[in-house]
Each structure stands twice: as structure tokens, then as C-alpha cells.
Amino acid sequence: MTPQANPSNPRRDPAETIEDWQQSFDAFLADQLTDSTGAPGKLLESMRYSALAGGKRMRPMLVYASGLALGVERERLHAISAAIELIHTYSLIHDDLPAMDDDDLRRGRATNHRRFDEATAILAGDALQALAFEVLAADTELSRNPASQVQIIRDIAWACGAEGMAGGQVLDLAAIDQKISLDDLETMHRMKTGALIRVSATAPGHLALAGAELIERLGHYGECVGLAFQIHDDVLDVTASSHQTGKPARADAARNKPAFPSVMGLEASRDRAAELCREAIDTLSGFSGDTGMLRWLAEYAIHRQS
DSSP states (O other): OOOOOOTTOTTSOHHHHHHHHHHHHHHHHHHTTOGGGOOOHHHHHHHHHHHTSOOOOHHHHHHHHHHHHHTOOGGGGHHHHHHHHHHHHHHHHHHTSTTTTOOSEETTEEOHHHHSOHHHHHHHHHHHHHHHHHHHHHOHHHHTSHHHHHHHHHHHHHHTSTTTHHHHHHHHHHTTTOOOOHHHHHHHHIIIIIHHHHHHHHHHHHHTTOOHHHHHHHHHHHHHHHHHHHHHHHHHHHHSOHHHHSSOTTHHHHTTOOOHHHHHOHHHHHHHHHHHHHHHHHHTTTOSSOOHHHHHHHHHHHHOOO
């Protein structure tokens, strides 16, 4: 993530906040992937190769931003952030496989199955998903309130399951060489991309013991940001280079895969992303906590260059 200053918040440059959060998060994530786990060396190397490859860390940053708005200390949110990022990483490894998108480039370097082999990549993804739930179950901060811990685990499991990310990927694969409606395209991406982003915004609410109405508003914020993020991804696939994005350019067109620019046009896609960004920010009206970073991340989702 390459943040820019937010002139509406002169008290602190959001770039400093993001960099601070990223450093803290990356240190915690690395600790979950140490060689003291007893895992076979090649498997652990494959897991670390993808999980510690950097990236925007959008989902962990949303967890921290939501926690900030709710008054939850960042250190209490590390396990949630790590679990969601581990799941996101496993999904990228599997999405890149020949049976899925068959990509050779991710985050500016060889995809996991190209760096290692297909079997190791599959098992690394499996192990990262298992580790995500181990981290959630073992965290002492979460275990202080077992009811909220179980709810967070349940919500994250739902977000990456058949009604969320995995189901969305099935719809994505089925749409290749097909013409689908805008509604169907949005539904697919609300599942594939939006579900995990939604839970990034809501999980801190359960930890903070926030009310149902507040959690639902955070959920709507996350849904809007998630869909806007995906629309902008589709725009970048058309307008940006592989050097900028770190992954193959114009991949959707090469696979004859429906995307927002091909379904509704490039400018209409940009307009829709901006509309969703405004809706996300409007959802935060009336929050008593500091929503500055949530607002900034919503803007970042549609203005980033990679």
C-alpha cells in the first residue's frame, strides 16, 4: 500500500498511521510462521513465500481502522488481522493455480506454484487456512470473551466458505466465456471479494461488544468498500501495467472473463466505484469514535494505483 496524505486530517498524515500499522502487523504475522512450528521445511517456506510477500494488507488495515473507530487497542486485533490475511493469502495461492486462473505472476514475482510446484502450493494454501483458525482459537485477547470469540470465528468461516469467498470463486469460474448481468457480476464479487472485507470491518465490533446496529453499519461499510475495491481492480486490469499492479495485465479479457469495464463500460465502472465509496463513508455518519482511517481507506480503495 502506498498511501498519500489526507489534507482533511492535518493532525497526522495517514501514511504514518498505515506504515505503523503495517510494521506492527507484519511482525506479528511473521511470528505465526516461524520454523519452530515443526512443519516440513518446504511447506513452511512455501507458506512464508506468499504470506510474507507484502501487498496492500487492505484487510488487516480495515480491521485496525474499525478497531480505532470502536476504541479497541491495535494489539488486541492482531489475531483477527492475521487470520483474515492468512485466509486471503491461501485464496490467492489457490486462485493462481492452473485449475483456476493459471497465473504466473503475483505481487511482482512468480506465483507460488511456479516457485515451488502445484502440490506444494495446494498444501500451503490448506495449511494457511488451518493456521488462520488456530491463531483465532489460541489468542488470549479473544479468549477473554468466549462468546465473541466464537462469533468472530463463525463470521470469518462464513466469509471464506460456500456463501462467501469460495462460492464467489465458483461463480467466477462459471462466468468464463459467458455474458452475465451487472447484478450477477456484483453478487459474484460481493461473495468472492466483499465477504472477507466485510468481516474485516465487523469482527472488531464483536470484540468491542458493540451493539447489533453498529456492527450492521460496519458491515454495510465493508460491503460497499469491498465491491468498490473489486471494481477498481477490474479498472486497473484494463488501464494499468503488470509493473504497476504486480500481476498480469488485461488478464480478464485474455480469459474472456466478465468484468465491470466489459459489462458496464470503463467510465461507468469508475462512477459506480465512486458511488460505493460515498455510500461507505455516509454509513459512518454519527459514529462517536475516530472514523478517519475508515474514511481514508474507502477513498484509497478507488484511487490506488496497484
